[in-house]
Amino acid sequence: MSRQHLGLRTPRGVDLAQIPTVDHSNQPLFRAVHIGYGHPWWFSNRAAAGPSAGRFDLDGDRGTCYLASTAVAAILEHVADPESADPPLISTATLQRMHIWHGSVPQADALADVTVASVPQLTGEIATVCDYALPWEWAEAFAGIGLSGILYRSRFAQDDCVALFGEAGVPRDPPASMSGTPATDFEQDLPVGWTVSPTPTEAQTPLPPSL
Numbered sequence: 380m381s382r383q384h385l386g387l388r389t390p391r392g393v394d395l396a397q398i399p400t401v402d403h404s405n406q407p408l409f410r411a412v413h414i415g416y417g418h419p420w421w422f423s424n425r426a427a428a429g430p431s432a433g434r435f436d437l438d439g440d441r442g443t444c445y446l447a448s449t450a451v452a453a454i455l456e457h458v459a460d461p462e463s464a465d466p467p468l469i470s471t472a473t474l475q476r477m478h479i480w481h482g483s484v485p486q487a488d489a490l491a492d493v494t495v496a497s498v499p500q501l502t503g504e505i506a507t508v509c510d511y512a513l514p515w516e517w518a519e520a521f522a523g524i525g526l527s528g529i530l531y532r533s534r535f536a537q538d539d540c541v542a543l544f545g546e547a548g549v550p551r552d553p554p555a556s557m558s559g560t561p562a563t564d565f566e567q568d569l570p571v572g573w574t575v576s577p578t579p580t581e582a583q584t585p586l587p588p589s590l
Contacts, residue, residue: 419480
């Protein structure tokens with residue numbers, strides 16, 4: 380037996396009732412967006428996104444919005460670029476271009492918990508595998524039984540994240556009203572290895588106002 384092969388399998392034939400669900404509706408969630416985007420809500424659709432489709436994007440008229448359990452995880456997931464030859468570092472200027480939206484999301488009440496071992500076909504690789512074909516299958520399977528999304532481990536921050544299912548694009552009825560905070564408010568919380576010291580110019584640049 381080789382450990383150098385993928386253990387994640389298709390959900391076809393799996394009893395999805397054996398996979399636990401978790402209610403995250405009363406716990407805060409965070410999403411990092413560009414400072415010019417006035418709200419956190421965008422549900423990415425697989426067909427519309429094309430090569431930029433996310434790990435758990437749905438197809439048809441539905442999509443997936445990605446949130447994190449901490450502001451740091453939201454920032455790292457937003458900034459990380461695995462295609463970059465040199466891993467990106469976060470400066471004050473980077474954070475000044477970002478806003479963090481946060482709050483509870485009532486719709487996150489029935490999330491498939493893939494952070495725990497439940498069935499042999501579903502491994503931790505669902506959150507790390509670079510070919511998204513199998514994660515897409517699992518997302519479609521969970522949405523198909525009426526779950527609101529997926530609780531999974533962040534690939535870059537190693538915190539919990541939520542893939543929330545909903546109407547593709549900007550929803551007509553946003554899942555929740557969230558508060559916006561400048562990402563610079565969380566600068567001191569970032570891992571040292573991800574940050575660079577601000578230049579004198581950055582240190583003198585005024586922070587963006589809260590939205």
